[in-house]
Amino acid sequence: MKTEIDELRRYLQTITALEQAAFVLMWDQATYMPAAGGHARGAQLAAIKQEAHQRATSPALGRLLDTLDAAPGLDAENAAMVRVARRDYEIRRQVPAALVRRIARAHVASHMAWEAARAANDFAVATKALEKNLELSRAYAACFPGAAHVADPLIDISDPGQTVAQVGPMFEGLRKELVPLVRAVQAADAPRAVPRGRYPQADQIAFSRQVATAIGYDFGRGRLDLSTHPFTVAVSADDVRITTRVREDDFSECLFSTVHEAGHGIYEQGIDRAFAGTPVAEGASAGLHESQSRLWENLVARSRPFWEHFYPRLQATFPEPLAGLELDGFLRAINRVRPSLIRTDADEVTYNLHVMMRFDLELELLSGALAVRDLPEAWVARMEADLGVTPPDHNLGALQDLHWFDGHVGGAFQGYTLGNVYSAQLFEAACRAHPDIVPHMAQGRFDTLRGWLTANVHRFGRAKTAAQVIADATGGAPDSAPYVAYLKRKYGAMYGLPVA
Ligand code: ZN
Secondary structure (H helix, E strand, C coil): CHHHHHHHHHHHHHHHHHHHHHHHHHHHHHHHHCCHHHHHHHHHHHHHHHHHHHHHHHHHHHHHHHHHHHHCCCHHHHHHHHHHHHHHHHHHHHHHHHHHHHHHHHHHHHHHHHHHHHHHHHHHHHHHHHHHHHHHHHHHCCCCCCCCCHHHHHHHHCCCCCCHHHHHHHHHHHHHHHHHHHHHHHHHCCCCCCCCEEEEEEEHHHHHHHHHHHCCHHHHHHEEEECCCCEEEEEEEEEECCCCCCCCCCCHHHHHHHHHHHHHHHHHHHHHHCCCCCCCCCCCHHHHHHHHHHHHHHHHHHHHHHHHHHHHHHHHCCCCCCCCCCCCHHHHCCCCCCCCCCCCCCCCCHHHHHHHHHHHHHHHHHHHHCCCCHHHHHHHHHHHHHHHHCCCCCCCCCCCHHHHHCCCCCCCCCCHHEEEEEEHHHHHHHHCCCCCCCHHHCCCCCCCHHHHHHHHHHHCCCCCCHHHHHHHHCCCCCCCCHHHHHHHHHHHHHCCCCCC
């Protein structure tokens, strides 16, 4: 089997190398490429992706996997490589090439329709294109006839193993807790926002680098650049890049984006090197990836212990806007809860209501219970019911996210809330194992927490599913109770709520 395993590894490394080359081109496109380079860049990326897809679906790979599936005595690392490669291969082979091409073309067309609809602030401009995407998402799902729900194969793309039967009830339970919490917070006194003022870009970047380094992001194997939308890209095991964005009148955008992306980056940097160059060397799911970014962004970098250490340093860096603001007021400002129209601007408490609403609307669209043309109305109704706010127009309503127009209708959103749920479960388990994690945070020490996360989450890559990681690390199944308890504890104290 030694020869076949080596052959499979070499084969997969070639596919990975092509994908990584595409990542460098995408990173460059989002950071330093002159705008005029876009046309050629699109062609370069398409060529590389096609080459990678051909290899990833070739009968030669199938024959190699057939030999190895039945092979006895593979060690754990090689068995994981075979298992992950088999999963990817089967999923890709299940979808006919003609459908893959139709889907790709439809996504390009509906992305353009979305831009035109945004420019006109009129959902009707994009209705036809979205109907087409919906029809193709159903066609994709139909390639997996064993699925219990039409959305399951779509969810499985980003959160392998998760299903409507698992996620649906969890979200419904979470929603029942969050809606009253939001109402209670709304009835309490509104804290002031983060003070606007002069936060020079260079100082913000320097401070953000200092924080990212402190929490364990390795700049020796990474870098921080600016882009319109912050993101993380793992070019290789030793080259995991993050980006952020800066507003010069408000430090929080740059800092929290950097910490969020550093959380994604620390995950990628922590994957066991034995998997490098294979498809195992990736995050286990969108939800588990998001659990790492949100854990550092919210449970750590919006917590009191974190700022007991960092606030004097932030004040020293930006004395003019922050000198007069004491720690308590600062903590309330960076944790301000306010129902808003835009998901990406939402605070920690209201955020999941935005996500779960999209999840439910996706299911209704896929099942046919909701027609695309009725989506804007359904959107407004749900915003009013859950958040008590009314979108005044389409751009602030059903046109705000690109996801459904640039990809499948279905499976695009659940990872955001699963990530929040996992983040609280993992943080609780980490603190159980090491009660000194929180005291260490107040001293600016994060190695205890990061070490536990690497040992229990990061190092496995895709060798374990997200549910297996959660079970082994926390001793239980995915469960929203620790997350609800965390929110009630934190915001109950901050707002003096009776719900806590
Ligand atoms: Zn993220």
